[in-house]
Amino acid sequence: MLRIKPFGSTFVLLSIACFGLFFSYPSTAVEKVYKFGVVPQFDARRIKNIWQPILDAVSKQSGLQFELLGSANIPTFEKQFAAGEFDFAYMNPYHLIKAREAQNYQPLLRDIGRQLYGIIVVRKDSSIQQVTDLQGKTVAFPAPNALGAALIPRTEFGEIYKINVQPKYVRSHDSVYLNVLLGQADAGGGVQKTFNKQPQNVRDALKIIYQTRKVAPHPLAVHPRVPEAVKKKILESFLALGNSAQGRALLKEIPMNQIGTATMEDYDALINLGLDKYFLE
Amino acid sequence: MSIRFKLLLPFILAVVFLGLIFHLIWLPEYLTEKEGNIHDQEAAYIEALAASLIPPLLASDLAQIHATLDTISARRPHWKSVRLFNANHEQLYPIDSTNSPAPNNLIAISQEITYGQEALATLQVALDISTLLNTEVKRIASLEFGLLFFTLVITVFAALLLDRWIRKPLKLMVNATNRIVDGDFNHSLQQHSSDEVGQLTKAIDQMQSQLQSREKETAFQHRVLEVITNAQSRFIRDANPKQIFDKLLNDILSLTNSEYGFIGEVLHEHNKPYLKTFALTNIAWNDQTREFYDENAPNGLEFRNVHTLFGCAILTGENVVANSPAHDSRSAGLPDGHPPLHAFLGVPFMREDKVIGMFGVANRPQGYDEALITYLKPIINTCTQIVEAYKAEQNRLKFEMLVREREVRMRTIVNNISEGIVSTNEEGFIEGFNPAAENLFGYLASEVIGKNISILVAGDHAANHNEYIANYLHHGKSNIVGLGREVEGIRKDGSVFPLEVTVSEMWVEGQRLFCGVMRDITERKKLDKMKQEFVSTVSHELRTPLTSIRGSLGLLTSGKMGDFQEKTKNLISIAANNSERLLLLINDLLDMEKLASGKMEFKFQDLEVTKFLHDAVEANQGYGQQHNVKFVIAASDTKLFVYADRNRMMQVLSNLLSNAAKFSPDGASVETAVNIHNGRIRISVADKGRGIPSEFESRIFERFTQVDSSSTRKVGGTGLGLNIAKAIVENHKGNIGFMANPEGGTIFYVDLPRVEPSALHPKDRLKSAI
Structure with missing residues (x-):
């Protein structure tokens, strides 16, 4: 006696469905x-x-x-x-x-x-007035290769001002400003745009002592x-x-x-x- | 308080009770526990938070730390203050460094943050748990309100359901019950659910229908009672049966919803029953029947043919129910023009297994049945009683008429009778005095009624009369009651006259009366005296010459005066015999006269009976020989004594023996005997004669009685002997009688009181001792 297996019928139905789908959307597979x-x-x-x-x-x-x-x-x-x-x-x-x-x-x-450029901030009550005052100080950066906030300042510290600082990478611009504000770093590297976005009390408590060259x-x-x-x-x-x-x-x-x-x-x-x-x- | 509220009350109380327990006991405990839990949870949360701060701390990522703590603080308003210090106790969070101490109501949790062995920072959180608890309390309060609302909804829902399932049906039942109380049974509740309420509803419906049917039944019974009461009161008030039964018939027709019918009594003629109506519905269907009805209905129609439906009831004494008369074999059919008969019920009135009447009704639309008969039972009984009473009344009227007739007749007789009739009560007071008595005594009835009888009786009788009555009443000794007593009456004028009184005792309405029939015997007395004197005179005057004639004739027949020729001898013999006979007759007449006048004297003595009998037989042996009859004395008891007059008893025995000799055939023997019979001494004489014809038996002891005249001629005799013998024996307190001799002939006997030896005279006792 002939028996129709359930799997067989399911397979036929699936095939028909796939066949239908294939012909309904012929161009999706070839679009760049x-x-x-x-x-x-x-x-x-x-x-x-x-x-x-x-x-x-x-x-x-x-x-x-x-x-x-x-x-x-x-x-x-x-x-x-x-x-x-x-x-x-x-x-x-x-x-x-x-x-x-x-x-x-x-x-x-x-x-x-x-144009893109970096800034160096310190607490408003800090004694640091210029880049050269940063010799040996802890400077917070978002990350070593952050272009405006870290790479350009660090390059300029070494190549132009010939000073060594203790870098502290704190992952983000916001962290940089907070580290400076809360005394966890003597200075911090950032960019104007992120500094401007800081809350008023943060900005009020900090001051920009330096701007890098612009790119x-x-x-x-x-x-x-x-x-x-x-x-x-x-x-x-x-x-x-x-x-x-x-x-x-x-x-x-x-x-x-x-x-x-x-x-x-x-x-x-x-x-x-x-x-x-x-x-x- | 409504049932609905009563049913809901336990539920409401339970909810309130549970609510109070929930609110007053469970909630405080829960809040205390919750506070501990919150503390633990917060501590755990702070610990986890501290751990999450380790990476940014290590990376000095204060922005990350601030962002995290800002976010957390914002999310947890109950965190009133969050502070983070580094290992040098420099504040890392928040920016604001104001160091205000936590308020007292806050809980401070401090968590050290270490990385390995290195202490990184300290997180300090000040919590306000009360806010959280308030939140929890609010949550629970909303839960409570929710539950309360839910309970309210449930309660309302339950109330609605109770209303629908219980209160509404109950209300309907209450209304139905009130209607039932008001006597309205026509509203069925109809809603019969399967629960108890439904069952109750159903029960009330059933009760209602039962009450309804009972009320119908009761109404019917009331109507029945009314009919009975009316019938009875009419019967008492007015005994006109026509009106009573007309009304009764109408009532029965109305009660049974029948069209027409009748009530009648059952009478008999030549032992055949027939029906005579008291009441009959006029169903006349033409002029002829109308005329017939008008003419006969008032006095009752008679139906003689009982081989009909109604006749079946009369013949069998059973109820006749025929709901299809046309096909009923008992039916005799209907005359032409008779109104149609669809159904018939005949009910007999039974009295001691006899049908005394019946009623019949016809054309009840639903037909007749036994149940209806049962309902009508009281009416049937009443009809039976009324018919019975009517019949009794009829009989009474007949009887009364008869009595009245008799009374008139009696009064006429009493008034016209020649004898005076005086009746007295037990005390001797006169109650009745007829016209003859008025003539007799010269009193008017009105003068003597109520007076003692003694005023009418003279001498000793008057004095003793009351005593006589008393004796009679107490001892049954009769001095007065009896026949023909002679007393002396006394007239109003005081004159005394002989009076014969016959007193009889009678009972009238339970009262004993004595009635005396009185006759003036003055004339009779005179006649008697004249007769006695005449008889005495005549007897003496006849006997003296007759004795001479007899003596002379005796001399002639003895041959002492010489021989006569044969022809002469015969004539002398005839003359001698007849003179002898004439003398006997005269002696008997004299004895009779003596006995009648009470002048016969008796010389009583103790008499040894056997010896006396031997003497008597011996003395009469000669007479026996004349008739060729032999007297025989049977073996008899000796030493038996009587107290008697020897000569008079000898006279009695001579009479009996001579009679026996006369009536015995030639050569026969006459047996005599003495024995004891019923305590008395019996002397018997038995002959072998023809016996006494039955027609003479009653008269044999009367005067001048002989069996026939021819025999008188043959055997001779005066016809007075037995009468004299009877008088003599009765004077000895004995009695004389006869009976047929089993061997043929007759046995005459004399019974005398036996005298006991102790009662003997000394001389006779001496004899009996020897």
């Missing part, structure tokens, strides 16, 4: 998705909150598909761009130099309304494998964002107040500073 990386200056969720709306807007504008790739920390991010995993990546200027060396990433866009801020770099037409579309789309209030509001979160085209020349000054010596692997 561009991988997008962002330097993990903030935690991954905040990065996603900032960047996903922007990518959605650009995608809508350009008709291109993006995938926002996460990076656990900055070293991972550095390994990822060194391996060319990203088609596009938002990174700090020093990373751009490293990325160009490794994969020939080229800057595409940047905030053209400002172009974080670029959006593109891998050379991305076709020119795509690059162009992306560029136009981002620039279009900068032309709308809504787009600007999104871009401001990066932060990128005034978006514009970036070139490699904008970052030549960094290459000459000798940052490599102070870069900690």
Whole structure:
């Protein structure tokens, strides 16, 4: 007697379902998705909150598909761009130099309304008045390679002022300011933008004793494998964002107040500073 | 208090009780325990928090620490203060370094943060548990309110259910019961759930229907009683049976819902029963029947044919229920034009197994049954009683009429009788005095009634009369009651006259009366005296010459005067015989006269009976020989004595022996005997004659009685002997009688009182001793 096995019938049903799905969405499998990386200056969720709306807007504008790739920390991010995993990546200027060396990433866009520089803060009641007073003192930095807050100041301490400080890496700009404020460090390295964001009582209790030299801020770099037409579309789309209030509001979160085209020349000054010596692997 | 509230009360009380226990006992304990728990939880939380601070502490990531503690503090408002110090007791958190001590109501928890052996920091938290507890209390309060609300909802729901399941049905039942009390049975509750309330409802419905049927029954019984009462009162008030039974019939028709009917009595003619109606519904259906009804109904119609439905009741004494008369074999059919008969009930009135009447009703729409008969039983009984009473009344009227007739007749007789009739009571006071008595005594009845009888009786009788009555009453000794007693009456004018009184005793309505029939015998006395004197004179005057004639004839027949020719001899012999006979007759007449006048004297003495009998036989042997009859003395007891007059008893025995010799056949023997019979001494004489014809038996001891005249001629005799013998024997307190001789003929006997030896005279006693 012929028996129809349950498995057999289930298999037939599954086959039909898969067959239907396959023919319903024929183009999804062949669409090019561009991988997008962002330097993990903030935690991954905040990065996603900032960047996903922007990518959605650009995608809508350009008709291109993006995938926002996460990076656990900055070293991972550095390994990822060194391996060319990203088609596009938002990174700090020093990373751009490293990325160009490794994969020939080229800057595409940047905030053209400002420049990046570091600051040194001390408690308002501190006796330290200038950089040279920091000889032998404990200076808090967010991380060794933070460009504006640590790498440029440390480079300038060693190369220009020839002083040695006791660095204390406290993970974030906020920690830097708190360490200084609560007397856990004699001074701290930060950037103007993060200092401005501190609560009033924090800012009131601190004072800026030094500003480093200024460089172009974080670029959006593109891998050379991305076709020119795509690059162009992306560029136009981002620039279009900068032309709308809504787009600007999104871009401001990066932060990128005034978006514009970036070139490699904008970052030549960094290459000459000798940052490599102070870069900690 | 409503049932609903009563049923809910235990539940409400339980809830209140549980609420109080919950609130007053459980809640404080719970809060105390909770406080401990919160402390432990907070300590554990702070410990965990401290551990989470180790990495940022190690990395000096104060921002991270601040962010964490800010967040935690914000989330835990009961944390009134959070402070973090490093190993050097420098404050790491918060930025504000004001060091205000924790208020007293706060609980301070301090947690050391170490990494390995290295002390990193100290976390100090000041807690306000009361807030947490308040929160808990609020939570519990809301729980309580929730429970209370839930209880309220349950209570309301339960109340609604109770209302629906119990109170509403109960209310209906109460209403139904009130209606029942008011006598309204027409509302069924109808809602019969399967629970106890439903069962109760059902029970009330059943009770209602039972009460309804009982009320109907009672109403019917009341109606029955009313009918009975009416019938009885009508019967008492007005004995006109026509009206009583007309009304009764109407009542029965109305009660049984019948169309027509009758009530009648059962009479008999030639032992055949028939029905005569007292009341009959007029169902006349044409002129002829209408005329017949009008003419006969008032006096009762008679129905002689009893082979009918109603006749069945009369013949069998059983109730007749025929709900299909047309097909009933007992039915004799209906005359043409008779109204249709759909159903019939015939009920006989029974008295001691006899049918004395019946009623019949017809055309009850639902037919008749035994139950109806049972209900009608009291009416049936009443009908029976009334019919019976009516019949008794009829009999009484008949009897009364008869009595009245008799009384009239009697009064006429009494008034017209020639004898005076005087009746007295036991005390001798006169109660009745008829016209003849008025004539007799010269008193009017009104003058003597109520007076003692003694005023009518002279001399000793008057004095002793009351004593006589007393004796009679007490001892039954009769001095007055009896036939023909002669006394002396006394008239109103004081004159005395001989009076024959026959007193009889009678009972009238339980009272003893004496009735005296009185006859003035003055004339009779005179006649008697004249007769006695005449007889005496005549006897003496006849006997003296007759004795001379007899003596002379005796001389002639003796031959002493010489022989005569044969023809002459015969004539002399005839003359001698007849003179002898004439002398006997005269002697007997004289004895009779003596006995009648009480002048015969008796010389009583003790007499040895056997010897006396031998003497008597011997003395009469000659007479026996004349008739060729032999007297035989049977073996007799000796030493038996009587107290008698020897000569008179000899006269009696001579009479008996001579009679026996006369009536015995030639050559026969006459047996005589002495023996004791019933304690008395019997002397018997038995002949072998023809016996006494039955028609003479009653008269044999009367005067001038002989069996027939021809025999008189043959055997001779005066016809006075037995009468004289009877008088003599009775004077000896004995009696004389006869009976048929089993061997043929007759046995005459004389019974005399036996005298005991102790009663003998000394001389006779001496003889009996020898």
